[in-house]
Amino acid sequence: MPSAEALKLHENRLLRALPATELTRLSPYLKRIKMPLGQVICESGKPMYHVYFPTNSIVSLLYVLENGESAEIAVIGNEGIVGISPFMGGGTTTSTAVVQSSGYAYRLEGQLLKDAFWRAGPLQLLLLRYTQALLTQISQTAVCNRHHRVEQQLCRWLLLSTDRLSSNELSMTQDSIANVLGVRRECVTLAAGNLQSAGLITYKRGKITVVDRRRVEARVCECYRIVRAEFDRLLPKQQVF
């Protein structure tokens, strides 16, 4: 029977999918820490000494351009891990990771993740499959950035984020949403206004609530469904090993 602590670890989908023996081995080194809004988890080109398994926090992977413009390439929550470079071999990545919605995460030393990866068990398979899912999210974001309107992208972002929070409320200002989408704040005001007057969402000073998820799903571009389906296909929802 799993301990209370193990149950808490289960709040993250990747940890939950690990076999009990592996989880038991890692659990002494998994430290539950607070993830405050705006905290920069990792900067472009700098090594990650720790990796993070979010539970009820949301982390954006951003690419920041020289002129200060930026765009989110992926959103990571309780389905994933922030920090693939320790096991992929590069040591660093060119992305920046920022906490978009405060909460908690389990932190692990990058070196320990790397060691666990190279023990070549289920954890290795899982992390590789996760990396492929992440790659799908990034690719679909690239296409969505090219072809879809801001309103649809906002819908995609709302759905992906609420999925990863397991909540229908997000603590984000329109300005911070504009930053992750890589558009102007005014465009978000406009798109969010449309969605609100149509009754799909409500928002008020930094709180956005998806009140009619079905209709948001009806309005979002295909990109959301493709990413979601690929995560479902590649990652087990429960422990399977």
Add this chain to the structure above:
Amino acid sequence: MPSAEALKLHENRLLRALPATELTRLSPYLKRIKMPLGQVICESGKPMYHVYFPTNSIVSLLYVLENGESAEIAVIGNEGIVGISPFMGGGTTTSTAVVQSSGYAYRLEGQLLKDAFWRAGPLQLLLLRYTQALLTQISQTAVCNRHHRVEQQLCRWLLLSTDRLSSNELSMTQDSIANVLGVRRECVTLAAGNLQSAGLITYKRGKITVVDRRRVEARVCECYRIVRAEFDRLLPKQQVF
């Protein structure tokens, strides 16, 4: 001393980086095949029975939307491999791979690549690092799609492609370039016209030549340099093992 055939295998940077023993083991199964223009190497969601190490051909990874619009997320040439799903664990990906510039590639059965990957030697390390480099290219494409103008994106695409061909001439019509960039053909006509009248490139019915590479590099957005630097950092140029 390497055989003539081994020298030919060296035309691909990944194969070249492998230790001689690994290359010798794989070489009986590596079949040099023609890559005709427009050939679809892999479709979204379909398994790859073979993977490809291009030598003088170029393959685009495309995402095709339901309405037929598409965008390239990465361009693969003699620096890489087409087909990471066999070893990443997903079996399939949601991308489509199309030959953009005809030439040759070494083909290998996906299962053999998978087996070689799980022998856990230098090839595994190399493929993981390559996957990370590919991920960087895709991410940077996402940001570039968001923030940069078509002319800069065209420059990026020209430089990335000619790097991967080891040639300054590309066999691509403006229409096919528009398809991979995910923009209209007229925009490519305009951008390419500007570059030609400035003396950076010349083109004529499906042949584009970069005549003044330095000045194209001066006009391209930072995205090209970042991707190039990351490939150089992550992948050895010569055999290192």
Add this chain to the structure above:
DNA sequence: GCATGTATGTACGCTATCAAACATATAAGC
């Protein structure tokens, strides 16, 4: 209650890109 900072709303002109239609030029086959 009032001042201040922050979040959101609105309006203006500007530009890149889209959409569609059509004109011209080159290559390839007969």
Add this chain to the structure above:
DNA sequence: GCTTATATGTTTGATAGCGTACATACATGC
């Protein structure tokens, strides 16, 4: 040579999103 298909060039108008400026609304601290 001529025909046809394909590649490139040009025009016109529409629109999404940008940049800037400013107005309003709400929250917090005093």
